[in-house]
Amino acid sequence: MNTLQYIGFDVHKKSISYCVKVGDGTVMAEGKIRARREELTAWAQGQPQPWVGALEATLFTGWIYDHLRPYAQQIRVGHPAMMRAITAAKKKNDQVDAQKIADLLRCDLLPECYIAPQPLRELRRVLRYRNLVVRQAVSMGNRLSGLLMETGTPYHQRRLWGRRYYEQLLTTLEVPESVRELLQLSRSSWEMFQGMQKRLLRELLAHPQLQARVERLQSIPGVGVVTALTWALEVGEPSRFTSIAQACSYAGLTPAQRQSADREHRGPISKQRNRHLQTVLIEAAKLAPRWNPQLAAVHDRALQRGNRNRATLVVARKLVAYLLAVDRSGRAFQLRTQPGS
Numbered sequence: 092m093n094t095l096q097y098i099g100f101d102v103h104k105k106s107i108s109y110c111v112k113v114g115d116g117t118v119m120a121e122g123k124i125r126a127r128r129e130e131l132t133a134w135a136q137g138q139p140q141p142w143v144g145a146l147e148a149t150l151f152t153g154w155i156y157d158h159l160r161p162y163a164q165q166i167r168v169g170h171p172a173m174m175r176a177i178t179a180a181k182k183k184n185d186q187v188d189a190q191k192i193a194d195l196l197r198c199d200l201l202p203e204c205y206i207a208p209q210p211l212r213e214l215r216r217v218l219r220y221r222n223l224v225v226r227q228a229v230s231m232g233n234r235l236s237g238l239l240m241e242t243g244t245p246y247h248q249r250r251l252w253g254r255r256y257y258e259q260l261l262t263t264l265e266v267p268e269s270v271r272e273l274l275q276l277s278r279s280s281w282e283m284f285q286g287m288q289k290r291l292l293r294e295l296l297a298h299p300q301l302q303a304r305v306e307r308l309q310s311i312p313g314v315g316v317v318t319a320l321t322w323a324l325e326v327g328e329p330s331r332f333t334s335i336a337q338a339c340s341y342a343g344l345t346p347a348q349r350q351s352a353d354r355e356h357r358g359p360i361s362k363q364r365n366r367h368l369q370t371v372l373i374e375a376a377k378l379a380p381r382w383n384p385q386l387a388a389v390h391d392r393a394l395q396r397g398n399r400n401r402a403t404l405v406v407a408r409k410l411v412a413y414l415l416a417v418d419r420s421g422r423a424f425q426l427r428t429q430p431g432s
Contacts, residue, residue: 095164096139099193100146101185102126102155108185109134110193111142121186126151128158135162145196147171148204157209169195172363173202207327214298215324219367221291228284235277242266252281295320310423311413313379313386318371322414325368329418338415339408343369360404376407385426386410 094113101108104126111120124130135158143165146152152168160166169192195201207215232252239246244264250256257278264271295301296316301323308319332338339345343364360369380387389409393402417424 096142097193097197098138098142098144098163099189099191099196100144100155101188101192102146102149102151103185104151106185107131107155108189110186110189111138112190112193112197114197116194116197118190121189123185126155128154131155131158135159138162143167143196145169145192145201147174147192153212156206167196167201167203168206170202170204205327205331210300211324211327214295214301217291217295218320218324221288221295222367224284224288224291228281228288231277231281231284235274235281238270238274238277242270292316292320304418307417307421307423308414311383311410311417312424313381313383314375314410314414318375321368321371322418325365326418329415332415335408335412335415339411341365341368342372342407342411344372344404344407344411372407372410373403376403376410379410380406 096119097112097114099110099112106123107126108123109121110118112118124134141164144159144163145167146155147169148171156166156168174192174195192201236246236248236251239251242264244260244266246260247256251260261271261274264274266274296305301320304323305316305319308314308322309316326332326338326341332341336345340361341364343360343362343366345361346359347361376386380390386406386409390402390406393405413424
């Protein structure tokens with residue numbers, strides 16, 4: 092009968108260090124392999140079964156996790172913020188890191204983090220790329236406006252992005268030829284990025300895995316297409332959250348807390364968050380009260396107790412509660428009415 096082996100991986104861009112241990116902590120094998128699919132396959136096929144593995148969440152974790160899953164009983168991924176004890180050790184190198192990850196796995200002390208299913212991760216990559224393209228489009232648009240302001244050219248801010256107005260403006264410009272060329276380059280880049288982000292958005296909305304879910308989330312007044320898509324793809328499976336507070340913490344909408352003995356200090360919102368989801372939720376919270384009377388009432392009450400930024404955070408937390416409830420129930424949003432109303 093084969094003994095279950097515990098393998099810790101310390102992954103990097105070009106190499107993967109590993110340490111194989113058994114239940115009593117005995118090291119059975121150690122080594123380093125190149126981070127290449129063919130070498131990883133050859134190594135995994137040569138391992139005696141059964142074995143379980145663990146690695147820390149990094150930029151390179153996704154493909155390694157997917158590649159090793161067919162060969163292992165289980166692959167677990169450790170939360171990097173909760174594994175800082177490894178980096179704080181007196182002696183630190185790749186082999187020591189792999190040993191400690193194997194020990195955490197062997198003793199069932201690995202602080203595991205959530206890994207979304209592979210199809211969902213593929214769609215999330217597309218959404219994040221679309222967000223990058225939007226930022227590039229905004230940058231090019233700002234550069235276009237900046238060139239006009241540098242040359243003292245009056246223009247209509249809202250009409251500038253219309254093709255007909257821009258072409259008319261271009262014919263009346265009295266600017267050096269170099270500026271005219273830069274304006275054309277900036278406008279072409281802006282149009283390219285705009286077209287790209289719209290195409291990516293259409294592809295995501297047409298995906299059968301997302302279509303019904305996004306429509307349910309959009310049934311919440313004040314929730315638009317981008318907010319619904321971002322929630323669905325960044326959260327993944329709503330069942331991973333046991334409470335609204337946990338979902339708000341993941342989205343970075345709760346303050347940092349430091350407590351020792353009888354002293355407690357609460358700082359600004361924590362840096363440990365999903366920044367993609369946080370950005371979208373805060374922007375949505377600024378606009379949602381215009382279309383949602385309930386969120387408008389929440390904003391007004393919070394504004395009476397604090398400043399505008401805190402009121403926005405309160406609205407964002409309420410928005411998380413609505414999104415989580417709709418996502419869990421699988422039904423469109425329905426406002427709960429008070430008895431007798």
